[in-house]
Amino acid sequence: MAYPRHPAHLDAYVEVLGYETAISFLVMFGGCQLYFPTDPAGRSAAEALIGADRLKRLGAMMRDPKTEIPMPKTWLIRALRAEGYSVAQICRALKTTTTNVKRTLREAGDEPMRKPDPDQFSLF
Template sequence: MSRQIPAHIETYVEVLGHDLAIEFFLRFGGTELYFGPSPKRSMILDLTGPEKLAMLSERLGGGYVNLPIPKKWIAQQLDLRGLSRADIARKLHVDQSTVRRWFSNLQNTNQLQLFS
């Protein structure tokens, strides 16, 4: 698990910021949503407000968008906030062993190779 923002969610994080992006993905990830030019009523509008929704619509090009579910990235962000592995697993609706595996992979990629 990399500490960088994955490319497929970078736009969302740049526009919404880390905290709101996490809430956005937890609420809407895995669904197809419509991003129109001037939304009056929208579930997204209730969460983001009109300015951020307009910026997202512009950056994403409008229309229907399949939203990703970046669970590994969210887990990383929640870990940085001090949540336990168990709390992260509950919040993301995944098994605790999955969360442990994500973080063990992160540690392995940061370790220098002695014989390569």
């Protein structure tokens, strides 16, 4: 599967987690502050999602143990579309509007413009 190129500030997430898990992680935790413990105890939702080893490796790449996780909506819209999600599924996952998703996909060139129906009369 060909994912769109990710922004540089997501390098650590993609490197440690891989594309699929990084997308899930960013959808779940994006926009909130997360603590990366040096010795995970098995009690966090982040550890349940990515595992203790990857949580420690990701934490080692962060500047501070308490880090705000980015919410790169534009890239996530394109990445979820590359995974085969419908516009409605993307809207529900990212809590955004269909207008935003369609515009983002159109501007990125990921969504072809609809061709006019030849049987439809022009109003102008």
